[in-house]
Amino acid sequence: MAGNSLLSWTPAAIVFDCDGTLMDSERHWEEARELVLRGYGMDTPDDFGERTxxxxxxxxxxxxxxxxxxxxxxxxxxTAQLLDHFRKLVAAAPVTIPGASEFVRLTADFAPLAVASNCPRDVVESGLAQAGLLPYFTDIVVPDATLRPKPDPDVYLAAARACGAPPSVCLAVEDSYCGILSASRAGLRVLGVGPAPRDEELALADMWVSTLADAALVAWAESREPVGACVRI
Incomplete structure (x- = not known):
């Protein structure tokens, strides 16, 4: 579906990915992977970050x-070593993606928001709390014994349920092919965000922007009819 169509629509709920979409934590994953592999005498392949x-x-x-x-x-x-390094790096330097904070605040005025992430819950909640964004989300959904991780659709289906909306009228905001595939399989429309996407990402995304500070995207969010912020207490 074309971007113009997406910008003429108001979703019933919006579900955000966290890493690379809201929080600039991909850098922390990369450093954590490098630290672990270095401990086993290996250099990290150049394409490893994109592959994972x-x-x-x-x-x-x-x-x-x-x-x-x-x-x-x-x-x-x-895996335990990877998570230990990652948690320490995130705690030391939590940073939001440019445009993410403002976009969350704008969209919370007209739709309930949730997060669907493959990260551990404590990492997601800690990072969002330090960024001042956690209260804007009705739920944080991560894989568990009953929910398979992305690219399976489970976390997006659960996030839509938490927002009280059918997946078909929800918008997913994602930066990775794995996440876009998960949201698409769940039946959500998808806003892709980040640098030049690959063909397979473009094929599944309804619209792609380089940043959540994109002028047309911000104007769309500002023009939606407010229904009151959905703030978790």
């Missing part, structure tokens, strides 16, 4: 275990 972008941390740990030539039984150890 948006994946659940357990899957990333499994891939790193294979790359390091370790046994499958060591995957939990590698």
């Amino acid at each position: 972008k948006g994946l659940h941390f357990t899957e990333c740990g499994r891939v790193m275990t294979e790359m390091a030539g370790l046994s499958a039984g060591q995957a939990d150890q590698v």
Whole structure:
């Protein structure tokens, strides 16, 4: 669906990814991966960040275990090391993506908001809290024993339910192919955000912007009919 169509529509709810969409934490994942692999005497391949972008941390740990030539039984150890480094890096320097804070505040005036993330809940909530954004979200949905991680649709389906809206009238805001695939499989319309997208990302996204500070996107958010902020207490 063309971007013009998306900007003539008001979603019943908006579900945001967190890493790379709201919080600039992809840099922390990259550094954490480098630290772990370096500990096993390996350099991180140049394309590794793109290959693992948006994946659940357990899957990333499994891939790193294979790359390091370790046994499958060591995957939990590698994943734990990855999360430990990541948590420390995020806590030391939480940074929002440019335009994200203002866009969240604008959209909260006309739609309930949720987060669907592959990150651990404590990392998502801590980062959003430090950015002053946590109260704007009705729910934070992450994989658990009953919800499969992206690219499966579970977290987006659960986030739409938490907002009280059918997926077909919800908007997902995503920066990775893994996340876009998850949202698309759940039946949400998708706003992609970030630098030049790949063909497979463009094919699934209803609209793509380089930043949430995009002038046309901000004007759209400002023009929606306010229904009152949906703020979690």
